[in-house]
Amino acid sequence: MSRRWVSRLAGFVLGSFCLTGTGSAYYFYVHYNTRTGPFNNPIYEKFDVNALLGGTVRFFISDQAPVMAPGDSFQAIVSEIRSAAEVWNGVGSSGIRLAYGGLFTAGTNESAPGIDVEFSDNIPPGLLAMAGPGSTGSAGPGGTFVPITRSKLYLPRDLSQVPYYGPIPSYSEQFFVTLVHEFGHTLGLQHTLTSSVMSTLWTSASSKATPLGADDIAAISQLYPSGSFAATAGSISGRVTLGGKGVNLASVVALSPSNPAISALTNPDGTYEIDGVPPGQYFVYVHPLPAAAYGESTPDNIVYPKDVTGTPLGPNYDSFVTQFYNGRNGGTRDTVQAQPLFVYAANSTPGIDFVVTSQKFSPVSTVRTYGYNTQAGVYVSPAPLSVGLKAPVVATGSGLLQNNVLTPGLSIGLLGSAAQVTDVVAYPPPTQYIAMYVLVNFTAGPGPKHLLFHTPGDLYVLPAGFTVVNDPPPTISSITATVDAAGMRAVLIAGSSFSSGTRILFDGLPGIIQQTTPDGKLLVTPPPAPTLTVTPASLSPGVDTLVEVVGVGTNFIDGQTLVGFGTSDVVVDKVTVLSPTHLRVEVVSNGFASTGGISVTTGLGIISQAVGSQVTVTNPQ
Numbered sequence: 001m002s003r004r005w006v007s008r009l010a011g012f013v014l015g016s017f018c019l020t021g022t023g024s025a026y027y028f029y030v031h032y033n034t035r036t037g038p039f040n041n042p043i044y045e046k047f048d049v050n051a052l053l054g055g056t057v058r059f060f061i062s063d064q065a066p067v068m069a070p071g072d073s074f075q076a077i078v079s080e081i082r083s084a085a086e087v088w089n090g091v092g093s094s095g096i097r098l099a100y101g102g103l104f105t106a107g108t109n110e111s112a113p114g115i116d117v118e119f120s121d122n123i124p125p126g127l128l129a130m131a132g133p134g135s136t137g138s139a140g141p142g143g144t145f146v147p148i149t150r151s152k153l154y155l156p157r158d159l160s161q162v163p164y165y166g167p168i169p170s171y172s173e174q175f176f177v178t179l180v181h182e183f184g185h186t187l188g189l190q191h192t193l194t195s196s197v198m199s200t201l202w203t204s205a206s207s208k209a210t211p212l213g214a215d216d217i218a219a220i221s222q223l224y225p226s227g228s229f230a231a232t233a234g235s236i237s238g239r240v241t242l243g244g245k246g247v248n249l250a251s252v253v254a255l256s257p258s259n260p261a262i263s264a265l266t267n268p269d270g271t272y273e274i275d276g277v278p279p280g281q282y283f284v285y286v287h288p289l290p291a292a293a294y295g296e297s298t299p300d301n302i303v304y305p306k307d308v309t310g311t312p313l314g315p316n317y318d319s320f321v322t323q324f325y326n327g328r329n330g331g332t333r334d335t336v337q338a339q340p341l342f343v344y345a346a347n348s349t350p351g352i353d354f355v356v357t358s359q360k361f362s363p364v365s366t367v368r369t370y371g372y373n374t375q376a377g378v379y380v381s382p383a384p385l386s387v388g389l390k391a392p393v394v395a396t397g398s399g400l401l402q403n404n405v406l407t408p409g410l411s412i413g414l415l416g417s418a419a420q421v422t423d424v425v426a427y428p429p430p431t432q433y434i435a436m437y438v439l440v441n442f443t444a445g446p447g448p449k450h451l452l453f454h455t456p457g458d459l460y461v462l463p464a465g466f467t468v469v470n471d472p473p474p475t476i477s478s479i480t481a482t483v484d485a486a487g488m489r490a491v492l493i494a495g496s497s498f499s500s501g502t503r504i505l506f507d508g509l510p511g512i513i514q515q516t517t518p519d520g521k522l523l524v525t526p527p528p529a530p531t532l533t534v535t536p537a538s539l540s541p542g543v544d545t546l547v548e549v550v551g552v553g554t555n556f557i558d559g560q561t562l563v564g565f566g567t568s569d570v571v572v573d574k575v576t577v578l579s580p581t582h583l584r585v586e587v588v589s590n591g592f593a594s595t596g597g598i599s600v601t602t603g604l605g606i607i608s609q610a611v612g613s614q615v616t617v618t619n620p621q
């Protein structure tokens with residue numbers, strides 16, 4: 001098994017900057033303007049939203065198509081990449097947007113802020129993808145953040161046979177969720193340990209249906225806050241110490257039986273602040289970073305924060321005992337004794353301090369769970385469980401087994417009372433799995449539930465160890481090509497457990513469910529494939545040019561239509577929607593450029609050659 005990870009791709013230059021107070025949260029790419037402290041003013045790497053037109057950062061996809069899994073297409077890959085980026089645009093409290101800028105010629109380097117998606121042979125075996133800020137500018141005097149100038153996102157150049165994974169088709173859940181994760185890195189988010197999309201694959205609870213966790217939403221909103229964000233969320237702060245000294249890179253987590261987890265890593269002096277916490281009641285616990293797993297160069301592959309000289313500041317502990325806050329220094333491993341906190345909007349809850357006890361290593365860490373979908377015959381992570389049914393859940397991870405039997409003293413429970421965990425057994429060797437039954441109570445609400453792994457003297461918390469669902473997962477048993485009442489191409493989909501929330505995706509884009517037939521099949525029309533005619537065919541450097549775009553089957557919407565030309569050389573000054581099928585675009589180009597690389601984003605749809613749309617370029621003469 002392997003994992004996604006982040007790599008730093010280039011160095012950066014830090015200027016000197018003044019300190020302004022911001023808290024720490026989740027995990028970003030962090031710098032400190034000091035060697036000795038205080039460390040309560042982390043400086044983050046992020047895009048300069050104010051310098052981006054419409055707060056939108058463009059991503060460009062290499063025109064060097066990868067080797068594809070059987071049945072896949074480059075159009076589908078581009079479409080799924082776009083859909084994954086769109087996930088981040090759905091966060092209302094975030095002030096940054098991603099937009100597809102078109103294809104770019106591999107090997108070209110651009111300096112304008114943006115994100116390059118490339119297919120690479122240089123992804124180490126066992127890793128699915130890698131991404132991160134590739135180059136950053138100087139924070140400069142008075143700078144409060146380090147501006148990202150270019151981020152890089154690398155996918156395997158051979159998707160037909162990825163080492164350890166096999167074929168990775170673009171329609172797979174793994175491809176999509178990995179892309180959402182990697183786009184998070186390109187925007188400035190690091191790994192967390194709370195089962196969000198920014199967790200590594202070991203503990204990720206993300207799915208195509210629900211890719212983002214509360215921690216992801218808090219993280220992106222904290223890095224790029226939009227107007228009302230600070231007023232709607234609260235914060236928790238405190239300090240973690242060991243032997244009287246601050247603990248660097250401890251993970252502090254807020255969660256409750258009914259609230260998903262939001263976490264932060266501590267500063268080098270042990271201080272922490274979890275911002276962006278939705279109002280409510282929470283338990284808070286602190287746990288150590290796990291040991292670096294296979295393929296990781298640091299614990300959880302965290303890129304360590306750097307001091308003013310650029311020196312990385314790694315963890316200053318081996319491990320320590322996990323504990324819940326209980327209002328006293330010692331904390332507790334008994335969640336019944338944990339003291340809940342109330343978080344109020346626009347308010348801070350300070351003084352949530354922990355004194356932790358050192359140990360050499362944590363007995364249990366890095367656990368991944370699976371449910372079994374009997375209808376589809378597949379394992380699903382995290383397990384979707386319905387109330388009132390005793391369902392099997394499978395787990396694998398560090399410290400669950402010793403010599404092929406259950407670790408002595410291991411017991412598994414739940415935070416809260418939504419379910420009972422029983423019948424914990426080890427699978428026969430050499431399989432490194434354990435199994436348990438989970439019975440969800442009728443009073444349990446839907447959503448993620450948190451598992452507790454007790455061992456003698458320690459505790460491991462797995463946020464979102466399973467998910468309570470109202471409806472079982474849908475399955476598809478057959479697809480038949482047909483036409484709808486209007487004569488448009490359509491498909492008839494047979495299967496089970498379709499509900500009002502069911503979406504049918506075509507290369508990541510939702511089709512329109514026209515009707516449910518009397519025998520329960522869905523009649524679905526795929527997203528239309530519009531065409532564009534673009535005039536003129538090319539742009540000259542330094543000249544203001546009016547580009548006319550006439551569409552067939554388009555629905556250009558005023559104020560929601562973005563145009564890109566696949567290169568940062570072409571700057572779009574103004575887009576005027578003359579009609580749902582006619583655009584006028586004012587551009588200035590820094591070099592000769594074809595208008596054939598145009599992509600038009602309108603509402604949720606994007607039209608460009610790269611996604612298989614027909615684009616015709618013409619010259620006015």
Ligand SMILES: [Zn+2]
Pocket residue numbers: 004005006181185191200
């Ligand atoms: Zn990663």
